[in-house]
Amino acid sequence: MHIRIGTRSSRLAVWQAEHIQTLLQAGGLTSELVLIDTKGDQVLDRSLSKIGSKGVFTQELEDQLRLGSIDIAVHSAKDLPSSLPEGLGIIAFTERELVNDVLVSRDKSLSLTNSREFTIGTSSTRRVAMLKHFSPHVTTVDMRGNLQTRLRKLDEGQCDALLLAYAGVHRMGYDEFIVEHLPIADFTPAVGQGTIAIEAAETLDIEKVNAIRQLTNHTLTEACLLAERAFLARLEGGCSIPSFALAQWTDEQTIRLTGGLVSLDGSQLLRENFTGTPDEAPQLGHELAESLLARGGDILLADIRSQL
Numbered sequence: 001m002h003i004r005i006g007t008r009s010s011r012l013a014v015w016q017a018e019h020i021q022t023l024l025q026a027g028g029l030t031s032e033l034v035l036i037d038t039k040g041d042q043v044l045d046r047s048l049s050k051i052g053s054k055g056v057f058t059q060e061l062e063d064q065l066r067l068g069s070i071d072i073a074v075h076s077a078k079d080l081p082s083s084l085p086e087g088l089g090i091i092a093f094t095e096r097e098l099v100n101d102v103l104v105s106r107d108k109s110l111s112l113t114n115s116r117e118f119t120i121g122t123s124s125t126r127r128v129a130m131l132k133h134f135s136p137h138v139t140t141v142d143m144r145g146n147l148q149t150r151l152r153k154l155d156e157g158q159c160d161a162l163l164l165a166y167a168g169v170h171r172m173g174y175d176e177f178i179v180e181h182l183p184i185a186d187f188t189p190a191v192g193q194g195t196i197a198i199e200a201a202e203t204l205d206i207e208k209v210n211a212i213r214q215l216t217n218h219t220l221t222e223a224c225l226l227a228e229r230a231f232l233a234r235l236e237g238g239c240s241i242p243s244f245a246l247a248q249w250t251d252e253q254t255i256r257l258t259g260g261l262v263s264l265d266g267s268q269l270l271r272e273n274f275t276g277t278p279d280e281a282p283q284l285g286h287e288l289a290e291s292l293l294a295r296g297g298d299i300l301l302a303d304i305r306s307q308l
């Protein structure tokens with residue numbers, strides 16, 4: 001069986017697609033990579049929150065899935081909108097790695113835990129809002145582009161540090177520039193951070209779907225992702241909303257979901273926790289969102305939307 005894998009052409013995207021190739025190869029499947037450029041890769045000068053985040057990194061890949069020119073598309077799960085277009089679905093989530101954010105800098109003495117002032121480059125509304133909430137002494141500057149571009153901007157002195165997902169930094173081999181791991185209890189990551197998702201058209205041959213799933217899907221990670229994504233779907237939030245959610249299993253039968261919203265100015269942070277079994281994952285996400293909306297999250301969300 002041969003699998004055509006669609007991927008964006010950034011180094012991180014290709015690393016992730018090659019990781020899937022390795023998993024498929026271990027089960028005797030051959031594969032090839034098809035590099036596809038997306039709108040999100042081309043818009044480097046405007047912040048994502050302004051161009052509207054829905055599917056900017058996924059649309060062109062999804063067009064090719066529909067046409068059947070690729071069998072699957074590989075994405076960072078974080079980049080996938082919470083509801084996918086008609087006819088497409090996620091068939092697997094890889095085993096998650098460390099989910100936290102990290103501070104990256106050439107200056108080893110930088111830390112968010114002391115009150116020293118410095119600037120952090122990030123274009124994520126979640127990271128900006130959380131920094132305003134937990135570390136009001138730092139200043140953020142808008143910084144777009146793939147990891148290599150951001151590191152270059154850091155070297156050029158456009159900021160003192162970057163706030164990034166550990167997963168991407170690690171996959172690119174930049175661990176040596178990590179100066180601090182942020183605690184997930186405060187800086188809870190975005191939905192899907194640290195996991196790779198495989199998207200396919202519903203028309204894809206079921207034998208291919210089963211073989212790919214068998215070799216790449218991690219059941220407990222999948223349950224966690226279903227919980228987080230149900231939360232995001234209920235909020236109708238893409239990555240432009242400063243929301244966060246993280247599900248973790250404590251044992252095979254127990255999943256704990258934490259999630260919430262931060263106001264853009266950092267003044268308000270709402271958080272809820274729910275616990276259930278992996279089978280209940282989507283309901284957990286839905287209940288968490290409902291509960292948050294009922295506690296003032298609805299007003300906070302409307303307020304956020306009016307300012308974006």
Ligand SMILES: NCc1[nH]cc(CCC(=O)O)c1CC(=O)O
Nearest residue numbers: 076078164165167168193194195
């Ligand atoms: N928003 C871009 C993006 N999408 C996925 C990752 C990292 C890899 C991952 O979370 O799986 C990143 C970079 C970052 O946020 O630092």
